[in-house]
Amino acid sequence: MASLDDRKKLILQAIIEDYIKNAEPVGSRSIAKKTDLKLSAATIRNEMCDLEEMGMLIQPHTSAGRIPSNAGFRFYVDNLMHKYQMTALEIDRLRAAMFNRVRELDNVIKEVSSAFSAITNLPTFAMLPINESGAVKSVKLANIDGRTIMVIVTDSSGLIKNKLLRLRRIVTEEEVSKLNDVINDNLAGLDMSGYMNLDNVMGITQAVGENTEILSSILELIHEAQKEIESKQVFVEGAANILRFPEYNDVDKIKNILELFDDDEVLSEVVDVVHKDNNKNDIGIYIGNEIPLPQLKENSLVVSRYKVGDDLMGIVGVIGPQRMDYARVASGLKFFSEQLGSMLSSRFNPDAAEISDENFKDKRGDGKNEI
Numbered sequence: 001m002a003s004l005d006d007r008k009k010l011i012l013q014a015i016i017e018d019y020i021k022n023a024e025p026v027g028s029r030s031i032a033k034k035t036d037l038k039l040s041a042a043t044i045r046n047e048m049c050d051l052e053e054m055g056m057l058i059q060p061h062t063s064a065g066r067i068p069s070n071a072g073f074r075f076y077v078d079n080l081m082h083k084y085q086m087t088a089l090e091i092d093r094l095r096a097a098m099f100n101r102v103r104e105l106d107n108v109i110k111e112v113s114s115a116f117s118a119i120t121n122l123p124t125f126a127m128l129p130i131n132e133s134g135a136v137k138s139v140k141l142a143n144i145d146g147r148t149i150m151v152i153v154t155d156s157s158g159l160i161k162n163k164l165l166r167l168r169r170i171v172t173e174e175e176v177s178k179l180n181d182v183i184n185d186n187l188a189g190l191d192m193s194g195y196m197n198l199d200n201v202m203g204i205t206q207a208v209g210e211n212t213e214i215l216s217s218i219l220e221l222i223h224e225a226q227k228e229i230e231s232k233q234v235f236v237e238g239a240a241n242i243l244r245f246p247e248y249n250d251v252d253k254i255k256n257i258l259e260l261f262d263d264d265e266v267l268s269e270v271v272d273v274v275h276k277d278n279n280k281n282d283i284g285i286y287i288g289n290e291i292p293l294p295q296l297k298e299n300s301l302v303v304s305r306y307k308v309g310d311d312l313m314g315i316v317g318v319i320g321p322q323r324m325d326y327a328r329v330a331s332g333l334k335f336f337s338e339q340l341g342s343m344l345s346s347r348f349n350p351d352a353a354e355i356s357d358e359n360f361k362d363k364r365g366d367g368k369n370e371i
Helices: 006-022 028-034 039-051 070-080 088-098 105-120 173-187 200-231 239-244 251-261 263-275 326-347
Strands: 124-131 138-143 148-155 159-168 234-237 282-287 299-308 310-321
Touching: 006 028, 006 039, 006 070, 006 173, 006 234, 006 326, 028 039, 070 088, 070 159, 070 282, 070 326, 088 105, 088 326, 105 124, 105 234, 105 310, 105 326, 124 263, 148 200, 159 200, 173 200, 234 263, 263 299, 299 326
Parallel strands: none
Antiparallel strands: 124 234, 124 310, 138 148, 148 159, 282 299, 299 310
16 A cells, blocks of 8 residues: 555645544545645545555446545544543543442443543443453351351452352251361462362362362352353443434444344353453454454444453443544543543552451342342
8 A cells, every 4th residue: 555645644634534524425625624634626626536546435326526535534543533531521521420439330430431421422331340450359158047157258359149059958067167267278269260170079079078068059159150150241332322413324234233232142252252352441443344243243342451450450432433532532542541541540459458358249240149
């Protein structure tokens, strides 16, 4: 691909920014009137033909103006896009959402995502933070009524998952206490995938004696709790905002995109793509065919990771048409992810509270096995 001279860059930038604003093919006369290029419409038309031959522009219909191609959008994002400064009102709105209901991890992220969606007018998706190191910090067993044991699993980052075990017989406080000690002596500090090896299980089984059946059920619940802690849970806020864009006036397109927002497997695939490709807190922009998911090839993603402490990592992003205001969205998302990670890190300190503290309960899931 030939390089673009300064004039072509200015014309391409003007076309893309006009198209982002109006969602209509852009003609040479429009660019001549709206810019300070001081070029005739004929000269601009010739440059537009060159840009089309270079793959930067597309002419959707004969005698129509041009629209940016995937390559044109990519060149704009990489080379021409100005940095967008968030307004004080936008910043205040996000901060207000972040500091509301800070004790409930999923609720605060949903509220902040909803606020960001309202600012950008785009659907916002977010993955709750998961533990990247995955070590078991402790397991606590609580005897509820003699026939019910609560199994409380805490990972190394402080995330907690609670499960209830119904028993066929009555157990004493002493039995539960012994089970608790034996399990923690053998499991604490091990990673999530390694605690179920044969040596560990045999050592625990020999130590608990006649309570091996109860032990087996507890180990199953620990495994289940750990899978839930490390699972990718993604949700979408502001899905209806997609209807604001003329690109989705087609009924089939609307149906496809809304079904995608309700498909947990596809959303998880989106997160996997971002997780593998974007290993820093930098903004990732994926345009059209750059997204390796056929369901999204006519859309764009702007995404960012956020860190909570040393071990927890989450992902936030927006889905929308290729004709999105990348500068505004990228700037807002960078602020959003940095502030969210900082705010959650300052409040999500597993060493600052006891296991029962509401601050550190992982509220994810259906709540049936929660405290």
